[in-house]
Amino acid sequence: MQNENFILSGLPYERITIEAFENEASQIAKEFNDAKDGEEQFLAHKKYYALMAKVRTAMILAGMRHDGDVSNEFYEAEQEYYDEISPKIQSFEVKYQKMLYNSKYRTYLESKIGQVTFKDIEIQLKAFNDVLISLKQEENALTSRYNKLIAQTKVEFKGETLNLSLLGKYIHSKDRKTRIEASKIRSEKLLTIADELDEIFDKLVANRNAQAKSMKYDNYVELGYYIMGRNSYDKNDVANFRNQVKKYFVPFASRMHEERRKRLGLEKLDYVDENVYFAEGNPIPVGTADDIFAAGKKMYSELSPETKEFFDFMLKHELFDVLGRPNKTTGGYMDMLQLYKAPIIFANFNGTSGDVDVITHECGHAFQGFVTRNDEIVEHNNITSETAEVHSMSMEFFTERWMDLFFGERADDYREMHLEDAIAFIPYGCMIDEFQEIVYTKPELSPAQRRDVWKQLEKEYKPHLAFKYDAFYGDGRTWQMQKHVYNWPFYYIDYCLAQTCALQFKALMDENYQGAWQKYYAFCLQSAKDYFPNMLHNVGLRSPFEDGFMEELVEKIKL
Incomplete structure (x- = not known):
């Protein structure tokens, strides 16, 4: 790390210009090509690591500060600049990865950075070439427009x-x-911005379809899977997973919602009741934001020595931006400042239980990044998203023992709500995924036809739900408030896959908490060194793609 005394708010920011990047990148490429053996190529490759760490850190800082205040004109300009140049940076990355892939010293390089890396490169080469640069620039501008629109609403x-x-x-x-x-x-x-939401998505679908055609694919579904870096499963595996969810999990979730309806004393669950679990209201954190962080410090100090070191590091360096502000973009995320080997967390505290979820879910991501931050091989941390979400969603369950610190006498209510919420999420996430597959398979659909597709999927995945009181969501528009649909196509199913793995960890911890934690920690340390199903098997979990998986999982869940 360059400076052990840094704090997030005080980190210096300087724009990485495309000219400076290309000069340094071309020199690294030359050194790589001129290398006399595998070790010399690996030394050049480490310079590539350093360059990309510098670039990504600058881009993340600019993006996070823009997200923190979308009215800040300086960081808005920086975000627009990176929207423009990031496809050019990606162009170099792909060309460099191709050199790596075709190296005459590849056997040596595989021994240093792993065989999974080369499978990932193979996928990256299918995901991008220079013909996409102008389309990627347009796509970036459209997603930034969407994010700003939502943030300023x-x-x-x-x-x-x-x-x-x-x-x-x-x-x-x-x-x-x-x-x-x-x-x-x-x-x-x-409803006042509904037409603009339709327009932006219409343009995104057309843009992404054009990307697929430019790469000679039938539609964006194939390209989207390559962009997601899926190296061990395909759309057929995902379809099998979704079908298992429809057959076994939707009826299970519907029974749970019926019990919730009775608990709330309602004749019918409406969308306004979708996230409410108790007649007396959902449990909310006791105390202030400072109290939440104090409770988090105690919790992680007791969970394990590794989590204590992690959370103390996060607090020392002020690596949280979590307080809600009027011009702050919605949502939450974790990222890594590679230059400082430091995780950062962005969120919006709003006085609900979601504030505690930041300290568990996002910290699950950050913990994994922290414990593997010193791995010299950067590719070992090129984690696919379904693996990353196992880290976060499982941490939510491992930290449940300490919920008394956050919710006082309503800790048990929170635990019950958390499990029910995890169950309710899986059908919803599958619905998002199937919706996207239909939309990108049929890019000619009009906005109204897309909404009809969504309404039909709601009947299949969420038959318990009515929309008496909400004209916007009731018009098949729920997906328009799901940022992933606009920003990161095909990401959302990864949450569902991960949630089923987190539920497996929960079943294990109900039997043997310390044994389950050791399996979880071992899973974190694997990072991206192996393929997702293999890493699950290595710690005694089943892959969600296996036949019979969902039926068995439903039997294990204790409501």
Whole structure:
């Protein structure tokens, strides 16, 4: 690490220009090509690591500060600049990876950086070439436009000016009348931007379809899977998984929702009740944001020596930006500042249980990044997203023992809600995935036809749900508030795959907590050194793609 005394807010930022990048990149490429043996090529490759660490750190800092205040003109300009040049950087990366892949010293390089790396390169070469640069630039501009639109969408409610994240405390209110009022206010506001949401997505579908055609693929589904870096499963495996969910998991989830309906004393569950689990309201954290972090510090200090070191590091270097602000973009994420070997976490505290989820879910990502940050081989941390989400979703369950610190006497309510929420999520995530597969297989669909597709999928995956009080969501538009659909096509199914693995870890920890933790920690340390199904098998878990998997999982879940 360059500076052990850094803090996130004080980190220096300087734009990485495309000219400076290309000069340094071309020199590395020359050294690689001129190398006399595998070791010399590996030394050049380490210079490539350093260059990309510098570039990615700058881009992440700019992006995070832009997300933190979308009205900041300086960082908006920086984001626009990176939207323009990132495809050119990707162009160099692909050309460099091709040199690596075709190296006459490949056997030596495989011994240094692993065979999985070369499978990943093979996929990357199928995901990009220079013909896509202008289309990627347009795609970046469209997703940035969407993100800014959502971030700047505000409502007036109960005397407050609130963005969509901050409105969440009323959307999840224990008082159904308040939920209905908040939902109607949100719906009315979202309907004013509905045409723009349709327009942006229409252009994204056309753009991504053009990308696929430029790469000689039938449609964007194939290209999208390559972009996601899927190195051990394909769309047929995912379709099999979704079909298992429809057959075994949707009926299971529907029974759970029926029990929730009775618990809430309602005749029918409506969308306004979708995230409410108790008549007295969902459990909310006791205390302030500072109290949440104090509880997190105690929790991670007791969970394991490794988690104590991790959380202390995060606090020392102020690697959290989690307080909600009016011009802050919605959502949350974790990323790695490679130059500093430091995870960072971005989120929006809003007074709901989601604030604690940041300290568990996002910290699950960050913990894995922290414990593998010193691996000299950067490719070992090129984790595919389904693997990354196992780290985060499983950490949510491992930390449940300490929920008394966050929720006091309602800790058991939180645990019950968390399990039910995990169950409810899997059909929803599969619905998002199937929707995207249909949309990109049929790019000619109109906005209205896409909404009809969504409505049909809702009947299959969420038959319990009504939309009496929300005109926006009731019009087949729920997916338009799911940022992944606009920003990261085909990512969402990875959450579902990971959730089933997290539920496997939960079943293990119910039997032997310490044994389950050791398996989880071993899974984290594997990082990206092997393929996803292999890494699961290595720690005694089943792959979600196996026949009979979902039926067995349903039997293990204890509600």
